[in-house]
Amino acid sequence: ETEARWGGGFDLQVSLTQQGLDKVDEVLRVLFGYIRLLAATGPQEWVWKESKALSDMHFRFKEKSGPVGYAVDLASNLQIYPPQYAIAAPFVYEKYDPKLIASLFAMLDPGKADVFLCARKFQGTLRSREAVYGTEYEVAMVPDGTLKHWKEDKTDPDLHLVNPNPFVPSEFSLAPRGGRSAWDPPRTVVDKKGQRLWFKQDVDGEGKNWKAKPKLSAMFQITTPLASQTARASVLTTLYTMVYQDAMTLTTYDATMAGLSWGLGKTDDGVTLSVGGYSDRLPLLLSQVTKPMVACLYPTASGGRKACPWEDEGRFETIKDELTRGLENSKKGSPYQRAMETTGRLLKKRTYSVDRMLYELSLPTVTLGALKDHVKKLFAAVHVEGLVHGNAGENGARSLMRTVVKALHGAEMSDLAKDAQQVASLQSAFVFPEAHTNADDLNHAVELYYQWPRQGIEDDVVATLFAEMAAEPCFDQLRTKEQLGYIVACRSRPMMGSYPPAVNGLSVIIQSSFKAPPDLDRSARAFVDAFAANVSATPPAKFAAHKAALRAQIMEKDKTVHEETGRIWGEVTKRRYDWGRRARLAEALEPVTLAKVADYGVKLTRGMRHSLGTWVYGKGQQPPEDAGMLQVLGGRTRIHSVSMFKNAPPRYFPSVPPRPPKAPAA
Numbered sequence: 001e002t003e004a005r006w007g008g009g010f011d012l013q014v015s016l017t018q019q020g021l022d023k024v025d026e027v028l029r030v031l032f033g034y035i036r037l038l039a040a041t042g043p044q045e046w047v048w049k050e051s052k053a054l055s056d057m058h059f060r061f062k063e064k065s066g067p068v069g070y071a072v073d074l075a076s077n078l079q080i081y082p083p084q085y086a087i088a089a090p091f092v093y094e095k096y097d098p099k100l101i102a103s104l105f106a107m108l109d110p111g112k113a114d115v116f117l118c119a120r121k122f123q124g125t126l127r128s129r130e131a132v133y134g135t136e137y138e139v140a141m142v143p144d145g146t147l148k149h150w151k152e153d154k155t156d157p158d159l160h161l162v163n164p165n166p167f168v169p170s171e172f173s174l175a176p177r178g179g180r181s182a183w184d185p186p187r188t189v190v191d192k193k194g195q196r197l198w199f200k201q202d203v204d205g206e207g208k209n210w211k212a213k214p215k216l217s218a219m220f221q222i223t224t225p226l227a228s229q230t231a232r233a234s235v236l237t238t239l240y241t242m243v244y245q246d247a248m249t250l251t252t253y254d255a256t257m258a259g260l261s262w263g264l265g266k267t268d269d270g271v272t273l274s275v276g277g278y279s280d281r282l283p284l285l286l287s288q289v290t291k292p293m294v295a296c297l298y299p300t301a302s303g304g305r306k307a308c309p310w311e312d313e314g315r316f317e318t319i320k321d322e323l324t325r326g327l328e329n330s331k332k333g334s335p336y337q338r339a340m341e342t343t344g345r346l347l348k349k350r351t352y353s354v355d356r357m358l359y360e361l362s363l364p365t366v367t368l369g370a371l372k373d374h375v376k377k378l379f380a381a382v383h384v385e386g387l388v389h390g391n392a393g394e395n396g397a398r399s400l401m402r403t404v405v406k407a408l409h410g411a412e413m414s415d416l417a418k419d420a421q422q423v424a425s426l427q428s429a430f431v432f433p434e435a436h437t438n439a440d441d442l443n444h445a446v447e448l449y450y451q452w453p454r455q456g457i458e459d460d461v462v463a464t465l466f467a468e469m470a471a472e473p474c475f476d477q478l479r480t481k482e483q484l485g486y487i488v489a490c491r492s493r494p495m496m497g498s499y500p501p502a503v504n505g506l507s508v509i510i511q512s513s514f515k516a517p518p519d520l521d522r523s524a525r526a527f528v529d530a531f532a533a534n535v536s537a538t539p540p541a542k543f544a545a546h547k548a549a550l551r552a553q554i555m556e557k558d559k560t561v562h563e564e565t566g567r568i569w570g571e572v573t574k575r576r577y578d579w580g581r582r583a584r585l586a587e588a589l590e591p592v593t594l595a596k597v598a599d600y601g602v603k604l605t606r607g608m609r610h611s612l613g614t615w616v617y618g619k620g621q622q623p624p625e626d627a628g629m630l631q632v633l634g635g636r637t638r639i640h641s642v643s644m645f646k647n648a649p650p651r652y653f654p655s656v657p658p659r660p661p662k663a664p665a666a
Contacts, residue, residue, distance in 0.1 A: 194413020290407035335445035420498035433623035467492035485512035517615030532601035
């Protein structure tokens with residue numbers, strides 16, 4: 001990094017495991033040893049040329065950025081570079097100068113380094129406090145013995161210089177257009193039992209907000225019924241995605257440097273695999289990140305079996321600890337976040353609490369061996385649905401699909417899972433009070449959720465319009481006038497099961513440090529009741545403005561290819577396949593009258609017949625016993641635990657796999 005007044009700084013950041021924190025001096029010795037190795041080897045012109053090629057490529061195909069962030073970047077650059085270089089300077093490699101590079105290596109001496117070490121283990125042990133935020137810190141000189149250790153003239157034998165990056169693209173031409181328009185919907189290019197692939201080529205077109213680039217995105221939803229069937233299965237699936245991504249770090253580092261990316265994540269119904277970046281090398285990346293997914297668990301044709309790259313007992317335990325710490329930290333989130341998570345957990349058929357996940361993780365049976373057995377079962381029968389969007393042709397898209405299917409090692413290609421995620425249909429009014437998992441948090445919170453019992457695109461539009469009309473008056477009443485707290489929101493909250501349509505609802509969220517959950521709930525109910533009763537008095541001009549604003553929001557064009565990819569992929573993962581949804585929503589909005597919105601509001605709130613209040617008690621407080629709750633429940637039923645509510649069980653909205661639309665003729 002360069003700062004105009006003080007010159008330059010060379011920053012290195014290392015994320016430490018607990019073991020790494022215990023051996024931080026050794027970590028730094030290895031780090032400084034690698035810098036000495038680079039200095040001893042001297043500048044390599046091929047490295048400079050490769051870096052220049054990558055920088056030129058990133059500048060040439062730079063994506064649009066937000067205007068505020070871009071303005072800040074340019075203002076920062078103007079502090080360092082002359083105005084004529086403010087845009088391009090961070091990307092420019094002008095001349096290979098080995099002497100200059102060698103002189104910079106000479107400056108990277110341990111004796112000139114400032115080391116910042118940040119970890120929770122130091123809490124309560126440091127002598128100084130930062131003036132504004134009170135952060136504990138301490139400054140000390142590095143002991144001579146430690147500095148000498150860092151300067152030891154020996155290099156770890158596992159360290160070596162980089163090799164040429166195989167992921168650097170060399171072909172930037174666009175795929176033949178094939179007579180398709182920029183506005184054509186995606187179409188299926190693979191559709192058979194257990195497999196479906198959607199494809200859309202990114203081509204230039206009048207009215208688009210971006211130019212086609214030699215980039216490609218490919219996403220695959222691998223649906224498997226075992227992914228979240230039980231809490232244990234959910235934990236093991238999550239561990240698998242984390243362990244696998246960790247094992248692929250060395251393989252994919254070069255790809256990341258060359259503008260490619262990839263990810264593997266758990267979903268309610270399976271796992272999602274994604275790759276993106278420059279189309280020239282994307283097939284190579286997909287091949288490398290899929291080969292060891294499953295096949296390595298089975299013997300080869302010769303009868304032997306080579307260990308999977310993710311079969312590392314030490315890394316497994318480290319990542320298991322990382323997941324445990326992440327879940328523990330999630331319990332310290334804000335009360336309003338806790339309320340929203342709990343509402344979702346109550347209403348979704350298959351969800352598990354953080355405490356349940358932690359319990360499963362703590363069991364001695366969660367081992368690397370158990371993970372390998374789980375992965376075999378996980379991918380025994382799957383349904384693969386994908387999207388290829390960007391610079392590719394149909395044959396290239398099909399080839400990517402074949403790569404993924406081949407990596408699943410002969411898994412049975414099945415229909416979509418029958419044990420689908422579903423949303424509970426509230427048949428009466430409920431309240432679920434609970435204590436916050438962070439007793440030190442001084443805030444309480446509530447989410448008051450009103451569920452609309454009907455589904456369909458017309459209901460989607462009316463529900464969204466009602467929430468948009470309520471948002472500003474809600475904030476004004478509960479935040480500005482009643483001053484209940486800094487966090488106040490009124491919004492539409494649609495919920496999705498595995499299959500469409502969505503279940504609509506209105507959500508009111510309040511977090512407060514001085515009002516208890518029953519008081520917050522009372523204020524939220526009073527606002528919603530008053531707003532629903534009076535919405536019919538909205539002036540016609542104001543109602544027309546609300547409709548116009550919502551229509552503009554619905555019809556807003558995608559600004560980047562990534563936005564278009566996200567919108568299309570959302571339709572695929574929701575199994576909705578409604579490529580013209582924006583136009584259909586706008587069409588459904590057109591005839592909506594104020595009387596219809598008012599009728600919706602009255603029916604939504606009448607008697608709170610389909611509602612759920614989630615109350616989170618902060619300040620270390622526990623919810624009152626039943627006798628103390630009678631007065632504040634307002635005739636609603638108290639839920640004593642999530643498991644008791646689900647074991648009743650509630651009625652669920654039906655969840656039926658849809659058939660996608662027929663592909664248009666090629």
